[in-house]
Amino acid sequence: MTLNEQPDAAPTDALITLDTAWIVRWIRQSAEVLAANRTALNTLDRDIGDGDHGENMDRGFQAILPKLEGLAVETTPGAVLKLLATTLISTVGGAAGPLYGTAFLKASGAVGSVESLDAAALVALMTAARDGIVLRGKAESGDKTMIDAWTPAVNAGASAHAAGSGVGAVLLAAADAASGGAQATDPLVARKGRASYLGERAVGHRDPGAQSTALLLRAAADTALATE
Amino acid sequence: MTLNEQPDAAPTDALITLDTAWIVRWIRQSAEVLAANRTALNTLDRDIGDGDHGENMDRGFQAILPKLEGLAVETTPGAVLKLLATTLISTVGGAAGPLYGTAFLKASGAVGSVESLDAAALVALMTAARDGIVLRGKAESGDKTMIDAWTPAVNAGASAHAAGSGVGAVLLAAADAASGGAQATDPLVARKGRASYLGERAVGHRDPGAQSTALLLRAAADTALATE
Amino acid sequence: MVMKKLINDPKNVVNEAVAGFAEAHADIVRVSHDPIFIVRSDAPIHGKVGIVSGGGSGHEPLHGGFVGYGMLDAAVPGPVFTSPTPDPILAATQAVDGGAGVLHIVKNYTGDVLNFETAADLASAEGIEVRAVIINDDVAVKDSLYTAGRRGVAGTVLVEKITGAAAERGDDLDAVVAVAEKVNSRVRTMGVALTPCVVPHAGEPSFVLADDEIEIGIGIHGEPGRERIKLEPADAIVDRLLAPILEDLPFVSGDKVLLFVNGMGGTPQVELYIVFRRAAEVLKQQGITVTRSLVGNYTTSLEMAGTSISVLKLDDELTSLWDAPVQTAALRWGR
Amino acid sequence: MVMKKLINDPKNVVNEAVAGFAEAHADIVRVSHDPIFIVRSDAPIHGKVGIVSGGGSGHEPLHGGFVGYGMLDAAVPGPVFTSPTPDPILAATQAVDGGAGVLHIVKNYTGDVLNFETAADLASAEGIEVRAVIINDDVAVKDSLYTAGRRGVAGTVLVEKITGAAAERGDDLDAVVAVAEKVNSRVRTMGVALTPCVVPHAGEPSFVLADDEIEIGIGIHGEPGRERIKLEPADAIVDRLLAPILEDLPFVSGDKVLLFVNGMGGTPQVELYIVFRRAAEVLKQQGITVTRSLVGNYTTSLEMAGTSISVLKLDDELTSLWDAPVQTAALRWGR
């Protein structure tokens, strides 16, 4: 099976794992979703930032697409995550570039060189990603940043895994929690990033980075569930 | 009688003459009319020029007002015209400043040092004014400039005088002809001044300088007739 | 609509701006407030030809920003977009007269020409030798019997710089006049407006353009130009501006030129450099070499968005005069 | 509404502008197109500390216009209003490394700080000693635990000029860093916007102001500031901007300062000088002496109408470094 083929059939239940082909599908799906949400993310960022977040994310995920074409069959999930990280770092710019870049670099480190990811690995991946963002950006929960999507996602994924869920359910729980977390940024005053300059005026607006995080995790869940 | 008093009564018919007091009233009336038409003249000039003609004329005629206060009783009409000329030259700027300035300088020369103006003197005054503008601006009739108001005015005034009219009727004829002349600039293409840059696009717009000339001559007729 | 400007009273715009200019550049200029003009702090310079320019305000840095060593001796700002009267022109002429005569650099507008003419007559009457050079670099207007002639636009900056250098090196009045005429005869300009400007005393836009319209051949007071067209990509607009410039002189393969991309006031620098890139490309394609360049807001129309392109055919003399030191508020090098 | 700009494709704005810039200023700079950065034509200079700055485009002449003798060694332009990525920053750092270390001058925005940080890490890994100074002169934003800290705005120009002079005279990396920190610690800025700007890729205004509203404390990317108020006379607006600047350092009677009135891009020069006039007047009233000044569009937000006022407390060292020769596209004197 080459990386660009769909699996013939997929096993069910918690024993299922996600391989490099899934990571590739997830990135492609993310690129599609971000392109479709480019203007929406720009608009969110225009309200409380500088209006480029959709632009930045789209540029980064478009840049990785051609690189996915030539992947060797033996490329591990971790290696693809690393490629994603370095591509985002060198194409996104702004705050989101280094933050997402660090996230996926740390995620890549966390999954090591395994050939496919089980639910535990996915939780480790997401935890490392979140920790990477905190390391670079120093944001705390409630600062109205992408962390407010990542942390609920990590927690929900971990709980699902602890409750015995498989990869699809873990990612679905994470995606749902990220969506909720993004939505929960609406009433907050920002304390990091450009939105922090607005004080009270940021209230009532969603954080664009939290929103893009929710989109990425939704794409992860969708592609994983399609695999199952 | 001081210069600022109204005459007690006025003689009628062609033997009447206009003195310095009239020139002063004419200038004051002109200042009032130009102030009232400042925006209208700016608008005409915005359509086919640079939008400042009302501003320029208003600035000039406001500047002469205080100077009229201190006039010595023996000041001749010619001396007031010269004061008007130098004031316009040093305050109006633009094309209109030197053109009207030269007009009234030449008019002042034409009336010499007589103490009051009869119909013949008024015709000489207007003719000299028009010739002064042509000397400085080199415009011909039909070039869509203030000349297109002045020349009909001079001709109508001269005809009225030849037909035996008095000062009031001469100025009324001139004012009517100037109004007609200004109106007749509407369909013209301009060949002098800023409007000449527009080519065909000037068609359908009145020349602001022709309009201000019509206003000045109307004020002259109105104040002369009020004197009668 | 409220007019949105950083001003106090429309009537005081020029006075207050000149006062601020005098404060900011006290090392280079002095200012007379009544009548109003800006003069080199070391004027008059004995034995040097004095150079005076001026015209309506609203085109800054033209002309006050070009007063100083190696360029103008004095600048006379009129009200916004309105020629100054003869009085301040005369006073400025007297202030810079170092005994070698004075050159008036006058943009070709009826008002400017007439007011400078009157001032020159008055100065001559006082024994100052005055000559005038009329700048008419704008190819948008046909120079014919049927117009007031070509307008003077951004090319004026190049005339002022190069002529100023000639006066600074000690050329006599005839020679200075000859240099000014030479530059004027070799420079061609054409502009475009994307948006109008609002003159403070008017409080309304000087003309109206639809959201997708631009005015090709705009004058620097918002006078209409050749044609009103739909917005196009920058490269296409540049091509429209350059073609009549190049065919007018004409500029031909082998020419060395100064390429000047001027901002009208409201256009960001990135756009001016995009314009420059294309203009340089077209010139190169035609075998014309850009050996000197100038990019920026030098002859503006308040906050108008737009640009003009000027091309000046250089020779060794003009090039070395261009390179000569200049020290003004808006143009400075070599000292 | 159609976006009215002299551009070809929004995606090519920065590339084409940088290409035009390179053509126009080939005597001063070279340009690398991939990755994109602008570098002094004589870089690297052996034994001189290299100075690199950069950030989102749209603030021109910041930073590319300040590359040259006595100022920056390289500038790294990101997309419009978006920090560049580490790759071009690293490449620029390598290109200017003359063996004496490299200083990064970084405006305080999360994106800029993080990307420069990454580039510095990568450069260090290659044996280049890199130090960063973060500029945060904007008093509109409270520097507290609850914000990303004060933004770097127009004061950056003063840091770049003065620090560039220190590097040019041969200061070592520690000394150059100390000068940059000193200038940053003594300069305060506050801005106002009258109209928004349109980022090319967005095609819509970055914020919306009513016809009679202005934004006090605006950031250079259109970030909102302290408060939105009704339009006022220029003098009143200047007073609003100056008060928090003066009380912040604080500036006190007897201080000698550089007064910098910066245009945001779409504001005519007459207005900037009206602002300067009032600012100088207020300073004089408070016993503060303006000994140096700068007026013009130096840190812009595309075509935004507005201004910022920066006040820098001078001493003999900073004054003489300010006066030292500089030869860049946008700031030039002494050579």
Ligand SMILES: Nc1ncnc2c1ncn2[C@@H]1O[C@H](COP(=O)(O)OP(=O)(O)O)[C@@H](O)[C@H]1O
């Ligand atoms: N310190 C930080 N920690 C975590 N996330 C941050 C931080 N600063 C900014 N962000 C995130 O980055 C997003 C903005 O990204 P983007 O618009 O691409 O960059 P920029 O703010 O430089 O324009 C914000 O919505 C927020 O979620």
Ligand SMILES: Nc1ncnc2c1ncn2[C@@H]1O[C@H](COP(=O)(O)OP(=O)(O)O)[C@@H](O)[C@H]1O
């Ligand atoms: N050469 C000329 N001869 C006669 N009148 C002229 C000439 N040029 C311009 N004018 C008149 O001047 C008027 C414009 O005056 P004004 O707006 O005050 O000056 P400017 O054109 O310098 O802004 C025109 O409407 C026209 O009547």
Ligand SMILES: [Mg+2]
């Ligand atoms: Mg952003």
Ligand SMILES: [Mg+2]
């Ligand atoms: Mg006019």
Ligand SMILES: [Mg+2]
């Ligand atoms: Mg005018």
Ligand SMILES: [Mg+2]
């Ligand atoms: Mg950004």
